[in-house]
Every structure is written in C-alpha cells, then in structure tokens.
Amino acid sequence: MPNSSPSTPDRASNDKGLRALGDPVVLILSVGFIVAFVLLSFYDLDMVANGVSTGFAWTAHTLGSYFQFLLLATFFIAIGLAVTPAAKAKIGNLNEPEMSTFKWLSIILCTLLAGGGVFFAAGEPVYHFVVTPPAFDTEPGTPQAVSGALAQAFTHWGFLAWAVLGTLASIVLAHSHYVKGQPLQPRTLLYPVLGKRLLSGPLGGVIDALCVISMVAGTVGPIGFLSTQVSFGLHELFGAPNSYVTQVAVLIALGSIYVISAMTGIHRGIQILSRFNVFLALAIGAVIILFGPTLYFINTYLSGVGAYATNFFAMATTTADTAPDWWMQWWTVFFFAWFIGYAPLMAIFVARISRGRSIREMIIAVAVIAPIATTVWFTLLGGSGIYYQLEGVIDLTEALNNFQFDVATLTVAQALPGGTWMALAILVLTTIFVATTGDSMSYSIAVVGAGHDEPSPKVRAFWGIAMALMAGILLEMGAGQVGALQQFIVLAAVPVSVILLPTLWNGPKAAYAMAREQGIID
Template identity: 45%
Template sequence: MISSQPRTFDKRLVATLSGGFLLLFVILALFDLEQMTYWINTSFSWVIKVFGPMWQLWMLANLVIALVLGFTRYGDIRLGGHISPDSSTFGWLAVIMCTLLAGGGVFWSAAEPMYHYLTTPPVFSEAPSGISAISAGLAQSFMHWGFMAWAALGTLSALVVVYAHYHKGLAMRPRLLLYPILGNKVETHWLGTVADVVSIVAVAAGTIGPIGFLATQLGFSFESLLGWENNYALQLAILGGLVLVYTISASTGIDKGIQWLSSANVVLALLLIAMILVLGPGGFIIDSYMNAMGLYLQDFMPMALTRHDNAWMGSWTLFFWGWFIGYGPMMALFIARISRGRTLRELVVAVAIMAPLVTNFWFATLGGAGISYEEATAGVISTPLEVGGLPAALLAITQQMPFAEFMVPAFLVLTVVFVATTGDSMAYAIAMAISGSHTPRTRDRIFWALTMGLVAAVLLRMGEGGIGALQSFIVITAAPVSLLLLPVLWTGPRVAHLMAYEQGIVPHKERHNDELEQPTLHEEPRVPILVPRRNKHK
C-alpha cells in the first residue's frame, strides 16, 4: 500500500526546481538578453535537428493508436470507473476547447492562413496547378492545429494518468506517465521528480508566452483605434486586468469559474462565427473550408512526414509540435481531471476528432475572411501583417467586417477570454502537479496564476525580445518532455487492456508486472473499481 499524497519534501523540491528554472530564465534575460537569446536560438536549432523526426513520428503514431483504441471494444472503457461524469457534456467540451485552443484561437487563426496563402508551404510548392493558394494555405494551417495536434494533448497520455490516479490511487502528478514502467516506485524515484519539473516548466513557458503576447496585441489595438501610446505602462495595465480575471477563475475551481468562463467563451465565439458567415463572406468561407479539408485529408501523410526544407519546418511545423508536446503532460492531468466518468471513446471523439474539426472551421472563418478581403483588395490584410505582425492581422481583418464598430471590440474581448481560459486551467494544473491532489488548495492556484503573470510582466519590460526568447525556449523544454511522452505509445494500449479486463470488456488478463496490478490506497473521493464482470462470449 502507498500513500495517496506526496511527501512534503517532494512537493517542495518540485516547486523549488520549477520556480528556480523560471527565475533563472528571467535573471539571465535581465542580465544579458542578447546573449541568452543566442544560447536559446542555438539550443533551439539543435533540438529541432535531433528531435524533429521523432516528434513527427510520435505525433502520427499517437493519433493512430488513440483512434484504434477509441473505435474498438476498448472504447467502452469508463474512465475512473462506473460513475457519472462530473459535468454536463457541453461544459466538458467547452473547457476542453478553450483550454487547448487558446493561443491558436487568438494569435494564429487570423495570421497563419494568410502567411501560408502569401508564401506557399514547401509540401505544396511542386503541387499541380489546380491546387489554389487559398486551399494550400488553409490546409497547412489545418495540419498544425488539426487531428495530430489535439490528440497529443489528451488521449493516450490522459488514459495513463486516469489509470494511475483513479484506478491505482497515485497522486495526480506528471510522473504518473511513468507508472506503467516504474510501478509504485514512480512516487519516490528521481525520474518522477525530473518528469514533474520539466512538465511544469514547459507548460508555464507555454502559457506565459500567450499572456505576454495578449498584452502586446491589445496594446497595438488600442494604439491603432484610440491613439493610446503602446508603451509598457499600457501593456502592464492590460496584463494586470488579464491576470485578475484568470486568477479569480482559477481560485473558484473547475466547476465554477473555469467552466463558466469557458462556456461564455464558446457562446461568444459561436455568435461571432454566425455573424461572419451571415454578414461577411460566408459562401467564400464555406467553400474554402471544404476544399481545404479535402486537400488536408488527401495530403495528410505527406504533410505529416515531410522532411524537406528544415528551416521552414523549424519555424512552423516542428515549432508547433514542440509547443504541443511541451503542453502534453500537464494537459493530460487536466483532461484526466475533468473526464472522469466519460468513456474512452467519448474522450477520443471529443479531443481527436470534434475539437480539430471545430478548430479548423474557426481558422477557415477568421483566416478565410482575411484571405477573402485580401483577394478583393490586395494589401488590405497582408500589409498590416507584414508591418505589425500577429497583432495587426486580427485587427485588420475585423476592421474589414460589416459592423466593424461591434466586431472589433467583440473580438478583443474574445481574445482576452481565450487566453484567460488557458491561464486559469494551467494555474490549476500546475497546482495539481505540485500538490498531487486533483483539488489543489486555493492559495496554490492563486500563487501560480500570479507567478505566471509576474514573469510575463518582467519579460514585457524587455520588449518583444523577452517574449520571443520564451517562445523558442518552449520548444527546447519539449525535448525532455517528449522522452516522457514517448512510452505512452505502448503503455497506453497496455493500460487500456488492463482497464478493459477490470470492467469486464475483455475476457482475458494479460500478464504484466505484478506491481502494476496490486490494489492501492485511493485518494478521496473514492471511485469504485470493482465492477461485475460479464463475458461477452458466454
């Protein structure tokens, strides 16, 4: 029998090392940002070269294995035992969508399709002349934010976490991903500490980046619309308001603030999509979405496995793969926390199919509208994008829309809420990872919410260079995290079989390490794991 709570020393060690890495990053940036940027860029290039091929193969394999498990008899597995889900289906889906989309929904959906429309991606550079730049641009965006990206954030990894926590009683920490390999030793093994620290640092960096970018984006928008100077004082005020929103949300918990904010975000996003389709270039958007989806599915394997033009891959595909992999362990914890009572099939369909389709339509709506306006008047979107970067793309597109006086502020509000839903959920997840509890203390959630905001404030003080260095640092942290996630390709199916046997879905139990099969003390609230077995072949 093992304790369901980590030792105090372990929690303090993980918190100290995680916070220490973030503090060291800030100190180095303050001391010599140019030198630190050089080190990060050098490390970034090495990581892309060494880990890039593995990331491509892992992303593809993870999706395929998740789909196979989800659509076979293993899809009937009830996550956490035969209990009712903790929340409504809409609330569950809303939290998933907003937590995982966030940065993509606000920063890249407007700009990335335009980038690929203006400069054809390498995989389509020698494509037949019948493929339009519109379809190529959207299809490449769909690849980066589609099936593989979403599957990496909460399918096989979440399954392993569910088994180790709800079925075996171990504390809710990233190290649970190593449980099928180390067994109960993972609670005290040094590899568990390393797994926790690198996962926390990676997700903190991945969350601080969008928080800082939001301040620069809104500052740019206020300067363009209202004439306010986009200086550090304005960006700090914006950042303070954002941190206040997601800190309050995180402090009230998943069933209150986090779910309410996510549901409100989904409703507002659906309303804006409907307005764009009805009042804007709706026909163009729908046609472009269907053509691009066809191209995306047709050329899925070439886009997934292409290895030519390493410089482009490092700037785009591998950058995103590193970002998503870095988020992987903490998202697995969060998805496992909110998915108890769901079936594995529900999880796979929601995360690996529904969410990507909705995300791609969102990209086609916002990015497609921008392409439509660009086709009508050359330079109306591309020029602001070239001059002002990501913040300028969203503003330029919304200013071209009907009822721009409403659409511009509505999208700015949506931007704030999108990023806030990531800030609150990741503050909650980090608090879980350190405490080991699936309901961490309120003060721990508040501490990490404020800490991420403070780091963003310091990096903003150094200008866009600090935030940009952090973005590259995200990919560097993905290197050790990818080694943590690699085993789920075989431990995920193994765990699925054990859970299916426990729940009477399969008649035979495979032989595994005895330690994995021993019942352990379960953390409150207890979940019954002994269920009547039924033999389908009887």
C-alpha cells in the same frame, strides 16, 4: 463500480513550508528556472536570446522528424483504440459524467485551443497564402493557393496536435490515479518503465519539474503576447497609448480573471469562462457567416479539407531535407513541439474533467470533434483574411513576412462585418481564451505539486500570479524576450517527448485494464 477517488485533498492542509506549495523538488526547480531565466535576461539579453535561438534551431533540425512521428503515432493509436470494445470503459471510477456534454466540450475547446488558436487563426492561413508551404507548388497570392494555405494551417492545429494533448496520456493517468491510487503527476507516465522508486524519489520530482517548466514557457508566451496584442488593439481602435503601462494594465486584468477562475475551480470559474467564450465565439462566427461572403466560406472550407486529406502525410512528414530550415523551425516543428511541451499537464487536466466519460467519448471529443471545430474557426477568420487580401481590401504581406500576427489579427477583424465592434469582440475573445489556458494550467501545476485533483486554491493562485509576473518582467525587457521564452518550449519538448513516448503502448494497456476491471471484456 466504486463512486470515489483515491484522492486525499485534506492531506495538503497539514503540510508546512515548501510542502504547502507541493513537492519541494518540483517547486525549487520550476521557480528556479523562472528566476534564472529572468536574472540571466537582466544580465545579458542577447546572450539568453542567442543561446535559446541556437538550441531552438538545432532541436528543430535534428529532432523534428521524431516529434512528427510521436504525434502521428499518438493520433492513429488513439483512433484505433477508440473503435475497440475497451473504449467503453469509464474514466475516474464514476458511472455518470460530472458535467454536461456542452460544459465539458466547452472546457476542452477553450483550454486546448487557447489564445494561440485565436492569435494565429486570422494570420496563419494568410501567411501560407502569400508564402506557399513546402508541400505545395501553387503560385502564392493566387486563388489556386487558397486550399493549400488552409490545409497547412489545419495540419498545425488539427488532429495530430489535439490528439497528443489529451488521449493516450490521459488514459494512462486516469487509470493510474483513479484506479491504482498513484499520484496525478507526469512521473506516473513513466511508472511502468521505471517502477515504484519513481513515485516518491527525487527523480520523479525532476520529471514533474521538466513538464512544469515546459508548460510555463508555453503559457507565459501567450500571456505576454496577448498583452501586446490588446495594447496595440486599444491604440488602433480607441487611441489608447500603446505603451508598457497599458500592457501591464492588460496583464493585471488578465491575471486577475484567470487567478480567480483557477481558485474557484473546474465546476465554477473555469467552466463559466469556457461557456462564455464558446457563446461569444459562436456569435462572432454567426456574424461572419451571415454578413460575410457565405458561399466563399463554404467552398473554401470544402477545398481546404480536401487538400488537408489529400496532402495529410506530405504536410505532417515534411522534414528539414525537403523544406527550408527556417520554415520548419517556425512552423511545423515549432507547433508540434509546443503541443508536446503542453501535453503532460493538459493530459492531467483532460483526465480530471472527463471523469464519468468513456474512453471513446474522450478520444472522439479531443482528437476528432475539437480539431473539426478548429478547422471551421480557422476558415472563418483566416478565410476572411484571404478573401479580403484577394479583393485588395487589405494587404498583410509585409506584416506577416515580419511575423506581426497582432497586426494581422486586428486588420482582418476590422475588415469583417461590424468593423470596430468586431475587432473589439475578437480582442475580448482572445483575452478570455488566454485566461482559460491560464486558469487550467495554474490548476494543473497545483495538481502536479499536490499529486491529487483537489489542490489548494492558494497554490493555484501562486502559480497563476507567478506566470503573470514573469510575463510582465519579460515584457519590460521587450517582446523579443517573451519570444525567446516561447522558443524555449522547443528545447523543453525534448525530455517531455521521452516522458510521453511510453504512452504509445501503455495507453492501450491501461484502456484494456480498465475495461477488464469494469467487466466490459474478459
């Protein structure tokens, strides 16, 4: 097996003008979207927010079932593929992995779970505890409602969500790029359908730009919300002013971390941040287990997993006809669309860091190990919130009915063993989680522009700074405008889902092609 890649990183050094930042079509459309969204928000905040909200509601109601089908099909096809002989094929023309298993899994967990997982881990299970999900009929706020609450959170952040982020699409991209020499770009996912003209024509640039815009919308939201969350946390814990100035200071610190990390690359900054965060998460988890209600966590986790398995299809296929429109919009469809919007660039990143791994290893890591780790994390934080809610130590009903998840996270954190110190540790953890998303996505956007896996560090920095600036400008208008941008990812998920759809059959085809090329099967 050859031990090289068709990548040609030195070609980027000779580009001039717009080409230095990547494909001009991708650059113009992506930056144009950022500028247009900001300028329109300055012109008429309500017009933009209402327009996005209307499109968000229509998309969730009309296409929610299609999004659910795409995630279900991706997961089951990927798992089926993982048990075939073809899954022994190695990714990226390498016989041995580029990094150790721990480093590799750390990057996967931190990048794909990201700040959203920490941001929602404390509050979402408690929300489903005080507002019974449509798939269950238990009395809210009672011990009987606990397992269903955790199961619903597991559905949103479990096997289906993870599978779409880095299984079938990653296999297609890895084969196309490292074997066929095609660009490491979302357009390559449609090459089997639309042919060669897609790779160098403007249509390919439009496809890439749609994926970049979707990812920007999904990343700027967590960056902005993290600034508000940390500002609020510093105010509650240490009396610091909860103001725009504090939010900008947090944003500058966060941006500096992930821009430097992105510039130093996968084997340095991105890997170091991910390992640090895994160790910090393990330390926090150990404290919660050892000094919290240990037996309650064990029993709650087992009952939650049981409810997840028993009601898996009922929760994954809940539609607007069987649940209130508002519930579908803000929960299942919102999260599923969010993961679809992220998927092409995440798939690029997963394919890049998985060189030397087998297809089976990659699928199991992304679609099995990572979701299980996520369910444990949600049980520790969310289960703690439910426990303290039941015991009357805290009351998050009003905050969560108003979707104040920053309040929920800090309130649960302060109730945990260690109090203020635990709350501070969780704020740091959340910050680094968001940074690992910022650095990996800055890297991935630069890869999309360059078409190969060694983009210029300056281009990585450009995209990281652009996202931080957008978050800062929108925060000045109010957190609601950051929320409007995050809602936009549901609209952006529509074209992105079409780009992902062919991977349902091209993923297995690419896997079998790799297995034949490597002499694993005839």
